[in-house]
Amino acid sequence: MQIQPSDLGLIARVAELGKRYGSGSGSVTALDDVSLGLRRGEFTAIMGPSGSGKSTLMHIMAGLDSPTSGRAWLGDTDITELSDSALTVLRRRRIGFVFQSFNLVPTLDVRGNIMLPFELDGRRPSRDEQEWIDELVETLGLGARLRHRPHELSGGQQQRVAIARALATRPDLVFADEPTGNLDSRTGREVLGLLAAASARYGQSIAMVTHDPIAASHADRILFLADGRIVRDAGRSSAEDISAFMLGMETAA
């Protein structure tokens, strides 16, 4: 019998993943034989220099893009084999996203944005889910803002709405690509605190791409990518250690 990712306590796994853009001499290898597993309930940070393949890795793990070689699983589902419509449903039900910017649908108010994943699924939240959403709205301090549209909110508030939406369905895994990239450092820290709390308190699995050592220091685990390969897999680290390693990577390159 084959061992499933979930048997290993993994929420997501990729094996011998390769991604190549273009062909011939002009081709770019964004990912080169990457294998890794993300553990259930953990907050994982993915770091690395610009162009090292962080976003590409995340896109493939989230079923937004397909690899050139290798496989990717979410839970026990091999997502490299899924059709576009199956991937759509998977994203709707089992994955949450927080982007760097442009997270919200401009024509919907805060409430509409948070409820969107349920609506897309053609259902209302159950009583239990509704309580969870209310709690999220409360914790994220959005209670007074539910009827506001995105352009009436600050960047930090928008990002909190995105987090509420990403957590609302209690997805298997939340992906965040530089969620603090557009925020000032204080607001950024707040947002990170919220993500870390979601993971610590509710056991939410999160994968976050970031350039910021302070942001990464909130994570349980830090993966470093360089030139499309994983070069280091570290546990929780201080911002100083992370900075030192990043600097070392740059000088080595």
Add this chain to the structure above:
Amino acid sequence: MNGRLRDQGPTLLVATLAAAFGVALLQVTGILAAVLAEDDVTGSSGTVRLMLGIVASVFITIAVYVSAVVTANTVATIVAGRTRQIALLRLIGSSARSQRAAIAREGLVIGALGAALGAVVGSASAWVLGEVGVAQGVIPSVERSLLDPVVLLPMGAVVLTTWLAAWTGSRRVLAVRPVQALGNSAEADLDEVSSRVGRTVAAWVFVILGALLLVLGVLVGLVRPEGVLIGLVGGILSFTGIVLAAHRVMPPVLRAVGSLFGGRPAARLAAENAVRHPERSARMTIGIVIGVTLVTTFAVTMESYRTMLTTAFADEPALQSEIGPMVDGTVAVFSALIGFSAVIAAVGLVNTLSISIMQRTRELGLLRALGFDRRQIRAMVLVEAAALTVAATATGLVLGVVYGWAGAQSMLGSVGGAPAIVAPAIPWLIVAIVVVAAALLTLAASVAPMRRAARVSPVVALAVE
């Protein structure tokens, strides 16, 4: 800056259509006048020529007006989509005025190009029509040069209005602030909602005054057929008011229509999209409203007229069989002439819709990432197009029936001798044609954007510009 002129392809098409229509119409009336002058026994050809000229200029004015609205809208939409780029140029030191002037200059060039193309196309079509007429023996062959200086009028009008429309449409350039190049990307949607009080007041004055005159026309019409002239003025005034206030009138209609499509996420978002820029949606729909209203008004009046004649001559079938084709022919010719403006408006709608879909690529990517499947994205675009055309068509039909009835009532209320109420007669054939045309327009407007929207990959939502 080549990209700019490429964006303007549809504007060129609109200018060309308007100019071609104007030129063709004048050439055809020229031919008709020449034919009439040929066997002028009564010496009345001067009057007929004048009448033809007046009728032609009414239709040309409508077409040019609609094309100006369409052009202003296209330019405004393009400018709205370029806010960031404009802001960036402002940030590095370009002045808003010079950017706006550049857009207006493009309008002038495109207007001139369109007028020239239109003159050729219009004259050629009129010539072909004339030759066909001669070959069929409908009209005698007459000597007439196509180089009639009168065609310079519609050409000039097209150049001027395209220029003006580009200028008006680019007004928003002035409102772009350099910081918008840096800001984060949540878009302030109600950008264009104008608080231009003057316009609203004028619109109200026109509507109220016009409505009063319409009522007066109907009342006078009970005793004298001249009531229709009062009614005509009332109709023109009140309709002008409605066109002026389109940005207030259309959004509620669009909302109501949007809610008809149900509460599914795709439909709800589509309904919201249709009203997210009230000014833009008003301009997208108003051309169609104008076209449908005019066609319906005319058809309802004529149908009521026909019904009245049919009742009056119930026992003279020979007369009836003569009246029928006459009424039908008149309705057909007038509908076709007005319908041309609706075609120009339709070009504008198709174009604006696809531009605005293209500008929403990131938003579409976001929806795809969050779990919209391709079918839902397509449905969203289709419903948005449908909401726009249904709202425009329904408004036009309702207004047309009201105006048409008022026209028939004030013209025919006294004809039977005693004051009488004329029942509004609905020309179902025309209504059916309008509805089918609207359905076709919806499909035409959504095919390309649907395809493009469904192709958007969810990855674009995550990409940072």
